[in-house]
Amino acid sequence: MILLFAAALGAEPLVRVVSAAPFVLLESYRSDWSAAHPEVAGGTVLVLEVDPVLLVLTNRPGRVLYVGDAPVEILKRDVALGLVTVVVPGALSPETFIYFGSIALPETITAEAGARELAVAQAAGLQPLRIPASATVDIVLDHAALAGR
Secondary structure, three states: OOEEEEEOOOOOOEEEEEEEEEEEEEEEEEOOOOOOOOEEEEEEEEEEEEOHHHHOOOOOOEEEEEEOOEEOEEEEEEOOOOEEEEEEEOOOOOEEEEEEEEEEOHHHOOHHHHHHHHHHHHHHOEEEEEOOHHHEOOEEEOHHHHHOO
């Protein structure tokens, strides 16, 4: 079982991991969700239950959602249900931190800024979240076909 951790920030914004699906892409893509623009060939799609207030879109920077020291790529926000679906590039380690960091635009986050955010989250105190084993499924995606839709 993979343990995930959420920083205790305010009203405990991360409630739980709803599902996790490791994936491999037939064709990789370049992510624009950090300053590094990593090439994504696989990873994990997570559905997280969070404080719905943190999912409301505005015309200004907001709290960045991190896994470890890197911002995640948000695929879908469901404010009414308090659910967010994200892409985490690469493999998740058995102990990974998931948290909302400072207010910023994810695409401006450098490796150094991500490391600082992780250090702040760790210093704030952490609560474990567990990925339900029954919700973990390996999948293969054809990103090129999905992008063409």
